[in-house]
Amino acid sequence: MANRLDYTYRRLVNALGPGRVARGAFETFVYGHDFAAIPKAAEFQFKVAPDFVVLPRTTEEVVRLVGMQAENLLPLVPRGGGTGLYGGSVPNRGGVLVDFRKMNRVLKVDAATRTMVVEAGCTWQDAYDRALAAGLFLPVYPQFALGSTIGGWINSGGVGFGANKYGTARDLLLNLEVVLADGRTVLTGADRVDLGTSHLNLGPLVWGSEGTLGLVTKATLRLYPKPEEIRPLAYAFPSLDDAVPALRALAALPVAPYHVMLIDASHLQFLKAVRYEAPEPTAMLLVVFEGPKDEVGEGEKLADAAMKANGGGKVAAETAKRLWENRLYQYPTRRIANGLVICEGVVPLGKLKDALAKTRSLQRAMKMEVALTGQLVDANTVALYPYFLDDETSPLPPMRLGFVIKWRELLMDQGSPIGEMLGRSEVERPLQGHPMGVGLFLAFNVPAMHGNAHRFFPAIKDAFDPNGRINFGKMHQIRTRFGFPGLRRIPLMIAALPFKVLGAVKAIIPKQDRFVRKYTGEGRAR
Template sequence: MSIKQELLTILGDQNVSDLNAERKVYSHDLAPLPSEVSWLFKSTPDLVVRPKTKEQVSEILKIANKYKIPVTPRGAATWGYGGAVPTKGGILLDLTGLDRILEFDRKNGLIKVEGGVVWQNIINLLEGSEWRLPVCPSSSPSSTVGGWAATGGLGYGSLKYGRFVDNVTQATVALPTGEIITIDKMSTPLNLEQAFSSEGILCIFLDLTLRLAPKQEAEEPFLAYFYQLQGALKASFRVLELTKPDTLVLRAFGFLKARRDKTIKSIEDAESGAILFGLYNGSKAEVENWMKVFRDVALEFGGNVRPSREAWDEWNERFYPLRIKKWGPTVLTSDVLIPARALHDMILYSWKLGRESGMDVELEAIFTSPEHVLYFPLFLSDERKPLKYLTHTAITKKLIDEAVKHGGRSYGYGIWNSFHFKKSEPERKKEVIRLKKQLDPNSILNPGKTFEARSKFGLALPAPMYSLFLDTLWMFGKVL
């Protein structure tokens, strides 16, 4: 039997495809790839499979090991680093069919869900119950639980409840060999801490048990506009000193406006636009007190505190940071985790890059602790202008280099940022390589990523060469 026939036997003909059109759809994630990428990587899979059960996932991995063919796990493909994009063709494993909510323990506030469940479906289910999600990503309307476990795991709610992994009691995973195991904080050969953020190269998340947070007596969003970014920054640090928000987000939008209507000519003018918004939850007295402190602090730093109705509107829109895409039409992002004290410099640097490259930029910063910020500037490019777009993609390197200078790191690696793993997290890189060798002897699970960028020819691209290439591309873009 051929590989395809073996897969058909397990999955049925509705769930295995080698149609050209379908394979093309699965050849990229959120970020469209410049066509030149095909010189190095075979991003189009040979086969697309859609398992519905964990046993099917296990069987697919066993077949892949038998034929030594790569398997690329994929959730909703909202992560723009190439993690869900094949490097050497092979089998594309679409995990969105694992979409069941398996158990909801209302007494103890635990929910067990499959890896392909979309966050919004859990949010909907919990509505009307006495429980809520402690943390979730701002891509919740479309991204999957397994996808977030495999990547960053920081987002809304992290300020109060920590990382996603801190809110998971156990998970069922498939190891690259196809063996299914249950993991927790202490398990071997893989524990939760090692499995989380492993970008689909060490295991596949089949199901996860999430610890929920009890709904509090009071919940109130807040919103203030600032004419000076500096004011919004100072206010955010003071708010963190004096109150305990569930979520605190800073958005600076001046530079987008600057390039659109030309009324703002310089970075200093462009600083005129920033908003601070977020959510308090707690006892009624706590929330009332924190809201009062927020109002006082915002006023002290020149903020214009908006009424509750507008704050609710902003909060309800929190899952749509890509609204600016309509101006693009292509959005390039580069998420970095940076010390909060570096935020001002990183914002100025992003504006500088925007000016140099002619890209509009909107900025979002989610405080993940009083000391750290998940910073993701959104740059507007246009993939329909291929050469210019290619030069724009080098912006990711510029931002990560700057973040590392400030003591920060890339928020993920995938294919495009794998070169930054060593300087961002040297010890973790060593551990990931050790686990990869131990757990994936045939190197079939999502190969050529995270700790290396290995081309379809089997060669790992040398980091210094890649680095030089991107710097040259950026310089070229400036004169184009």
């Protein structure tokens, strides 16, 4: 094995040069996790550190790397900025991790067609800035836009800023350049002709595939005219439950808000622990309008009236401006602990109150500090992001991760009601929600997330990657570091069991989490 790895290293260095190939323990360790807190126990099941890290600069070099995989038989794992939440860009069996951050150029901004062509390793923030400099607007981008790359978020899917007015990143996709497992390069659409989401465009198939179908190297994105003004407004409520009627009113406004963010008091309490200037903890709605000044002004009048009619109090303009300016720095509380875990899911707007109640019931049952934010996805859908602190350096089993499993099940109305933990059931009405993200651990959710459609996922993977060369062992199965029969994969039916058991133990232990209170001096004023 050592000789094969040494030979592979020499081949990679010959292809890319010594400065863009790494195999040292420190370099590979850094790539053994993403934004998610990967528990130490995971290293017994998965080889999360890659054997090699490579940084290609061109599509031709990516094609060369794919061709070399047939020789070394090491899996290829694509990675962008490492801002994923569930380990989608983390290896499960080592291999060659392809870091795309050297492919970070904005190749073209075309004002005539309102499009831009960018390489996969360009961050969304850089693409946004280049579009603005050309008098255009990239309206949709992720909450980790400073580090999240174009290819990374396209592969991850999800919703981001601007979704309420402009849709998801999938709605911006005109064309993708993708290197397939056999070394061929394919264009999924066209740069100038909008093929939409019809059968003529393969882009939506790649979107959200978590890097399992091919290596995205370039993207052509749709742009919009630069807005004359972007105006954030903030409104305070006693609780998010009290803000739900106001949220319905916002969804029905004739002037659609560009972005609507839900902020729970617990989130501001988390922020207050590390930022003195953060607003006092209370539930808030951050409402943002963009466009011509007269349209923005009309939107503000309509929002003011709707919020006042539903019990909301308008917050100072400076506070709203600060919240919007800090929108890409939502999780500074991570510095309190050695890890932070974010859950993602969507629920119908009509089920939001039930979703909030179930989330808080689960939090109390597991004696955890859980903060919550969210956003209006469209007139009928809300995305929720509960998150909590954890210590990924601890050798102890990750009991708090049981919250992730249980919360996702609550969204999908799976399993027993929450009363199995509490001894009673506070809310029993189904949520009809949907969790987001699969990554390294959560493939056991896929059958419930996608119903009968999940049966076709292995066939789609085999059509694109019959030999399992690219990010293999994810999405529809969980492959481990072992090559022995019986150990090489974890049956989906039992994959969640350890997390559920640990979550139940966490609920039994009388100790309440105190990450934030400990940091602020047990809650005393500083």
